[in-house]
Amino acid sequence: MVHIGQLVLSLLPFSLGNQELLGSTLLKSEHAAITGSVATKSIAIVGAGSGGLAALKSILDLPEEVRAGWEVELYEQRRDVGGVWLPDPPGELPDPPELPETPLYPLLHTNTPHPTMTYPHFTFPPGTSLFPSWEHLWRYHVDYADHFDLWPHIHLNHTLVSAEWRGDNTTGKWEIEVHAQVASGSWTEDKVIQRTFDHLVVANGHNHYPYIPTWNGTDAWLANTPPGAPSREILHSIYYRYPEKYTNRTVVIVGAGASARDAVLQVGPLARTAYQSLSEGSEPPPDAQVIIKPHISHFTNDSIVFIDGSSLTDVDSLILGTGYEFRVPFLSPPFSSVLTSDAHTPYNSTTAPSLITNLRYIFPLHRQIFSLAPTLPSTALAFVGLPVLIANAPSDIAQSLFVAHALANASLLPPRDAMLRELVAHEDLLRGKGLDPYHVGHRLLGGDTEAQDYQDNLVEYLKKHGAIPDDGEKYVEQWRRAGRTLSRLLARGWKRVEDLDEQARWLDGVETEDEWAQLMERLAAWQEEWEKEHGESASPYA
Numbered sequence: 063m064v065h066i067g068q069l070v071l072s073l074l075p076f077s078l079g080n081q082e083l084l085g086s087t088l089l090k091s092e093h094a095a096i097t098g099s100v101a102t103k104s105i106a107i108v109g110a111g112s113g114g115l116a117a118l119k120s121i122l123d124l125p126e127e128v129r130a131g132w133e134v135e136l137y138e139q140r141r142d143v144g145g146v147w148l149p150d151p152p153g154e155l156p157d158p159p160e161l162p163e164t165p166l167y168p169l170l171h172t173n174t175p176h177p178t179m180t181y182p183h184f185t186f187p188p189g190t191s192l193f194p195s196w197e198h199l200w201r202y203h204v205d206y207a208d209h210f211d212l213w214p215h216i217h218l219n220h221t222l223v224s225a226e227w228r229g230d231n232t233t234g235k236w237e238i239e240v241h242a243q244v245a246s247g248s249w250t251e252d253k254v255i256q257r258t259f260d261h262l263v264v265a266n267g268h269n270h271y272p273y274i275p276t277w278n279g280t281d282a283w284l285a286n287t288p289p290g291a292p293s294r295e296i297l298h299s300i301y302y303r304y305p306e307k308y309t310n311r312t313v314v315i316v317g318a319g320a321s322a323r324d325a326v327l328q329v330g331p332l333a334r335t336a337y338q339s340l341s342e343g344s345e346p347p348p349d350a351q352v353i354i355k356p357h358i359s360h361f362t363n364d365s366i367v368f369i370d371g372s373s374l375t376d377v378d379s380l381i382l383g384t385g386y387e388f389r390v391p392f393l394s395p396p397f398s399s400v401l402t403s404d405a406h407t408p409y410n411s412t413t414a415p416s417l418i419t420n421l422r423y424i425f426p427l428h429r430q431i432f433s434l435a436p437t438l439p440s441t442a443l444a445f446v447g448l449p450v451l452i453a454n455a456p457s458d459i460a461q462s463l464f465v466a467h468a469l470a471n472a473s474l475l476p477p478r479d480a481m482l483r484e485l486v487a488h489e490d491l492l493r494g495k496g497l498d499p500y501h502v503g504h505r506l507l508g509g510d511t512e513a514q515d516y517q518d519n520l521v522e523y524l525k526k527h528g529a530i531p532d533d534g535e536k537y538v539e540q541w542r543r544a545g546r547t548l549s550r551l552l553a554r555g556w557k558r559v560e561d562l563d564e565q566a567r568w569l570d571g572v573e574t575e576d577e578w579a580q581l582m583e584r585l586a587a588w589q590e591e592w593e594k595e596h597g598e599s600a601s602p603y604a
């Protein structure tokens with residue numbers, strides 16, 4: 063295997079591309095292409111969703127003289143860019159435990175207004191509905207790759223299988239293995255690529271490994287479908303596609319997050335009866351056609367028993383909107399020893415012997431980005447896209463600017479012990495608010511202030527240290543802050559616009575970032591006025 067991989071390496075198109083890039087400046091390029099070590103710095107990015115594209119663009123945006131001689135390769139395992147917004151490939155959805163490539167379902171619309179979801183200064187096309195369907199989001203990512211000429215660096219159908227650090231905490235290289243399926247004419251060729259990189263930027267997304275709670279008695283319940291009824295099933299929302307499947311079934315939807323909300327709104331009207339199992343204090347979406355239940359306690363062979371002692375005997379299906387785990391298989395055993403996965407880890411940020419994920423939180427990281435594992439130099443491994451409860455694209459860019467400039471100049475980062483102290487101080491701050499940082503994980507709590515301040519602080523840091531010019535402006539524009547905070551009001555307003563069939567009138571002449579911002583402002587005011595008189599309406603979006 064090793065030998066095949068090394069042979070393939072010298073024939074890869076991107077090795078040649080690299081040689082071309084450097085040919086004019088480096089006389090040694092011919093020799094270098096054979097050894098594969100021509101670049102002054104080599105960076106591998108994993109994933110071509112919002113995060114990976116942001117990382118790639120931000121690195122390419124560094125001044126020409128700074129990134130001269132750098133090699134940047136982005137590996138994406140799927141057939142196109144777009145991450146979660148790229149639909150399933152044609153064919154059957156896999157059965158558990160095999161996982162689908164995306165949680166995307168055909169009826170998905172964003173639950174946040176798209177102007178708040180943009181990369182800075184790259185708007186959605188004129189006429190795009192304020193809460194667009196997934197097709198627009200996918201297209202947006204493709205357009206971004208087109209517009210900024212990212213494709214020469216992107217390798218589709220390339221799965222990063224393992225990344226092992228060969229070195230210590232001062233120097234070393236990543237040894238990676240990539241499995242590729244490359245179309246050539248009417249057939250596809252399987253390739254194994256083994257090579258080294260100086261830096262690894264991980265943007266593999268966090269909606270791919272479902273968190274599936276376990277209860278006593280599920281096996282007996284599943285095995286005991288009553289005669290004539292549809293086969294009992296318990297499926298995580300990552301497998302949810304069409305609400306019609308649940309027509310005339312009795313369904314329990316577990317959870318209160320975005321996935322559970324959508325399932326409730328779509329399945330509720332079709333189901334014979336729909337229940338939503340929620341934590342105390344959570345509520346179903348307004349106008350939802352569901353009966354509220356508390357948490358599930360356990361199953362018997364003919365019923366689901368809830369923690370209040372009540373039970374249901376006629377349930378056919380459960381949809382688990384129970385969220386996702388933070389996993390990075392290619393950094394974890396048996397493929398690599400960089401990241402330890404342990405839901406009940408005895409370690410904390412100060413004592414961790416390696417990078418650790420308790421499946422909610424990857425630690426220790428500097429500002430949710432750079433690994434502070436004692437086994438790696440600080441700029442060896444970066445994550446883009448970990449924060450949750452944040453508008454991804456702008457946050458991805460703020461993080462990616464930070465990554466790009468730190469890769470260009472590692473001295474921009476404080477010494478490791480100082481970064482660790484900063485992290486521990488942040489964790490203490492959360493504890494001071496009564497929160498467990500290892501449970502909160504990457505969720506930026508405290509409403510949008512925290513999420514926005516997080517991005518502002520990253521960019522402020524770069525300005526303060528002279529890496530980028532200080533224009534005196536906050537990174538997150540005022541209209542973005544407002545748009546995110548007013549998401550739900552805007553969703554209700556947009557629903558009313560659609561009911562009145564007035565989309566075209568509202569969208570007419572709206573093209574620039576400022577015009578989208580003004581549209582949100584007008585809509586919020588219009589809806590607020592109406593709600594003063596009529597109260598809140600329901601919305602399918604938020």
Ligand SMILES: Cc1cc2nc3c(=O)[nH]c(=O)nc-3n(C[C@H](O)[C@H](O)[C@H](O)COP(=O)(O)OP(=O)(O)OC[C@H]3O[C@@H](n4cnc5c(N)ncnc54)[C@H](O)[C@@H]3O)c2cc1C
Nearest residue numbers: 109111112113138139145146172173221222266267269447
């Ligand atoms: C159903 C759903 C609805 C959402 N709706 C909204 C919304 O309305 N508003 C909002 O702001 N956010 C929403 N989000 C959040 C959404 O996840 C982010 O907006 C963003 O698209 C995430 O981008 P990402 O790049 O971090 O991850 P992803 O989009 O998951 O991209 C990660 C990419 O990495 C690739 N990859 C992973 N492992 C490997 C490997 N080993 N080798 C090669 N490639 C690999 C994957 O194939 C994937 O393409 C939603 C998420 C989901 C799941």
Ligand SMILES: *[C@@H]1O[C@H](CO)[C@@H](O)[C@H](O)[C@H]1NC(C)=O
Nearest residue numbers: 140141218219243244245246
């Ligand atoms: C990726 O694989 C798909 C099939 O899964 C194929 O249709 C497509 O052409 C491949 N793309 C590339 C760039 O090889």
Ligand SMILES: *[C@@H]1O[C@H](CO)[C@@H](O)[C@H](O)[C@H]1NC(C)=O
Nearest residue numbers: 276277278279358359360361
């Ligand atoms: C599951 O059932 C076993 C045996 O009946 C019992 O010992 C255990 O406590 C139960 N676990 C939970 C989580 O209820």
Ligand SMILES: *[C@@H]1O[C@H](CO)[C@@H](O)[C@H](O)[C@H]1NC(C)=O
Nearest residue numbers: 290291292309310311312334
């Ligand atoms: C719904 O299910 C009930 C009971 O299983 C059955 O009697 C009825 O015909 C079904 N209705 C539809 C529309 O399938």
Ligand SMILES: *[C@@H]1O[C@H](CO)[C@@H](O)[C@H](O)[C@H]1NC(C)=O
Nearest residue numbers: 282283285286287362363364
């Ligand atoms: C279901 O459980 C009950 C009570 O534990 C038992 O009497 C019955 O035989 C079980 N039925 C099946 C089909 O397992």
Ligand SMILES: *[C@@H]1O[C@H](CO)[C@@H](O)[C@H](O)[C@H]1NC(C)=O
Nearest residue numbers: 408409410411412413486489
């Ligand atoms: C981490 O764990 C060690 C050992 O259990 C403990 O002494 C230390 O106070 C902990 N640090 C933090 C920041 O929680």
Ligand SMILES: *[C@@H]1O[C@H](CO)[C@@H](O)[C@H](O)[C@H]1NC(C)=O
Nearest residue numbers: 230231232435436437478479
């Ligand atoms: C680097 O690793 C050595 C052990 O190999 C350890 O003693 C040292 O503290 C580490 N330094 C940093 C900055 O992590």
Ligand SMILES: *[C@@H]1O[C@H](CO)[C@@H](O)[C@H](O)[C@H]1NC(C)=O
Nearest residue numbers: 471472473474475527528529
């Ligand atoms: C790298 O960053 C350090 C710390 O901010 C700064 O002093 C130094 O001038 C920078 N080097 C370059 C080449 O920009």
